[in-house]
Amino acid sequence: MIFRLLFALFxxxxxxxxxxxxxxxxIIDKATRATKxxxxxxxxxxxxxxxxxxxxxxxxxxxxxEYIKLNxxxxxxxxxxxxxxxxxxxxxxxxxxxxxxxxxQRLFPAIFPDNTEALKNFYRLSIGKxxxxxxxxxxxxxxxxxxxxxxxxxxxxxxKTLLPLKMVVVDQAENIIEQASxxxxxxxxxxxxxxxxxxxxxxxxxxxxxxxxxQGIVKNRFWVMQKIPPGYKEVDFITKRxxxxxxxxxxxxxxxGLSYLSLFIKPISRGQKPKVGHVNLGVNNICARYxxxxxxxxxxxxxxxxxxxxxxxxxx
Amino acid sequence: xxxKLSSLFDNELENHxxxxxxxxxxxxxxxxxxTYYQLIRDVIQNNHLGSDDLTKNIIDAIEKExxxxxxxxxxxxxxxxxKSNYWPIAASFAALFVIGLTALNxxxxxxxxxxxxxEADIPTDLINDHYASASSNVNFFIQASHNIK
Numbered sequence: 011m012i013f014r015l016l017f018a019l020f021x022x023x024x025x026x027x028x029x030x031x032x033x034x035x036x037i038i039d040k041a042t043r044a045t046k047x048x049x050x051x052x053x054x055x056x057x058x059x060x061x062x063x064x065x066x067x068x069x070x071x072x073x074x075x076e077y078i079k080l081n082x083x084x085x086x087x088x089x090x091x092x093x094x095x096x097x098x099x100x101x102x103x104x105x106x107x108x109x110x111x112x113x114x115q116r117l118f119p120a121i122f123p124d125n126t127e128a129l130k131n132f133y134r135l136s137i138g139k140x141x142x143x144x145x146x147x148x149x150x151x152x153x154x155x156x157x158x159x160x161x162x163x164x165x166x167x168x169x170k171t172l173l174p175l176k177m178v179v180v181d182q183a184e185n186i187i188e189q190a191s192x193x194x195x196x197x198x199x200x201x202x203x204x205x206x207x208x209x210x211x212x213x214x215x216x217x218x219x220x221x222x223x224x225q226g227i228v229k230n231r232f233w234v235m236q237k238i239p240p241g242y243k244e245v246d247f248i249t250k251r252x253x254x255x256x257x258x259x260x261x262x263x264x265x266x267g268l269s270y271l272s273l274f275i276k277p278i279s280r281g282q283k284p285k286v287g288h289v290n291l292g293v294n295n296i297c298a299r300y301x302x303x304x305x306x307x308x309x310x311x312x313x314x315x316x317x318x319x320x321x322x323x324x325x326x
Numbered sequence: 327x328x329x330k331l332s333s334l335f336d337n338e339l340e341n342h343x344x345x346x347x348x349x350x351x352x353x354x355x356x357x358x359x360x361t362y363y364q365l366i367r368d369v370i371q372n373n374h375l376g377s378d379d380l381t382k383n384i385i386d387a388i389e390k391e392x393x394x395x396x397x398x399x400x401x402x403x404x405x406x407x408x409k410s411n412y413w414p415i416a417a418s419f420a421a422l423f424v425i426g427l428t429a430l431n432x433x434x435x436x437x438x439x440x441x442x443x444x445e446a447d448i449p450t451d452l453i454n455d456h457y458a459s460a461s462s463n464v465n466f467f468i469q470a471s472h473n474i475k
Contacts, residue, residue, distance in 0.1 A: 056463055063465040080464050088468035101468050112467075113459065121462050188463065246459055263459050270460030274452060285443040294453070298443040309456045 045120040052195030059292035118190040119174040123267040132241040143175040144192040159239040241266040271310030297321040
């Protein structure tokens with residue numbers, strides 16, 4: 011009897027050890043792949059500050075290409091149709107539907123970066139308890155920041171497929187910054203792509219705005235970035251003309267893989283007083299600084315210290 | 327045939343060869359080659375001054391170019407040396423003229439009074455531009471297209 015107990019104990023400890031030697035971050039890699047490869051249709055609630063919207067999502071992979079349709083169900087209609095790297099937004103404004111080609115972006119549930127290696131240096135991963143989300147059993151995974159430059163991220167991953175079913179972003183004071191959660195989801199097997207087209211309302215005017223948002227006039231930089239918060243890397247650089255004035259405004263986008271911040275550099279017009287300091291606008295912190303005739307503004311759903319750090323990091 | 331054309335512009339052909347070449351080339355519609363060889367010769371002999379279209383294109387491009395007050399970057403890979411000396415000078419004057427005009431509409435580079443940032447000071451465009459490039463929220467991502475100029 012004792013030998014049986016000892017054997018059982020040995021077996022249990024072996025399983026625990028073998029489980030613990032697995033890289034726990036593999037679960038994030040698998041979740042990233044799940045967001046790209048699975049075929050599903052569902053509805054999720056997206057809460058940002060005080061606004062909650064219901065979004066319908068249909069996702070399919072056909073010939074190794076992703077097809078995504080996102081449809082805003084509450085309030086003013088809006089749609090996103092994404093095929094591979096091409097993404098179109100249909101935004102209804104009064105009697106017009108403005109169609110725009112846009113740059114690819116991380117939208118729920120595909121919120122993880124392609125390369126999760128960088129996350130390991132700035133977040134600690136821990137596994138929480140199991141919970142039911144949208145009728146499916148899920149596993150809580152918590153990414154805790156190792157410093158004050160980023161927020162806490164909670165993910166509930168579907169136990170069967172590892173698709174993120176729920177996400178909550180929380181600041182240091184445990185205020186909810188952002189959350190998104192499926193209320194219903196079904197895995198689909200039908201490869202038919204008939205659903206991949208916009209909902210056309212014949213009573214509206216369809217206007218194609220052919221300017222690709224985010225693809226501005228590329229110009230050489232006349233500034234340097236010094237001592238930006240660790241882990242953040244530049245992921246985009248956009249230059250735009252300021253309407254009415256023949257001058258340029260620059261936007262640099264930084265990310266640590268989960269959090270995003272924009273840094274705007276814009277010349278001050280005659281008669282305009284530059285702004286300094288910071289304000290909190292909903293979930294965004296905005297930090298302003300003036301230097302050498304330029305208004306510098308950092309905007310992002312990031313801690314205030316990160317926002318301030320970025321606005322101070324530009325040197326001319 | 328092309329070798330002969332090239333030799334013609336280098337003054338390396340005898341008279342009888344020139345006659346023969348002219349007859350043959352007119353039959354074969356070698357107009358494009360003529361143009362190229364003339365252009366090459368002019369550039370090599372430092373006689374090429376550009377054309378009226380080129381002048382107009384450069385002036386149009388300068389006028390369309392927005393002013394970047396912080397300065398312009400350097401082109402590190404520039405290997406072709408321009409033999410026409412007055413075009414860069416003219417372009418520089420034009421660029422300075424545009425910068426000067428723009429500077430009249432802008433504040434000085436000297437330190438000026440600043441005020442404390444308030445919520446009302448935040449332009450909607452700024453938030454929209456941020457959401458258009460950096461939001462994981464679908465609703466904000468879609469609405470960010472509102473104020474695209």
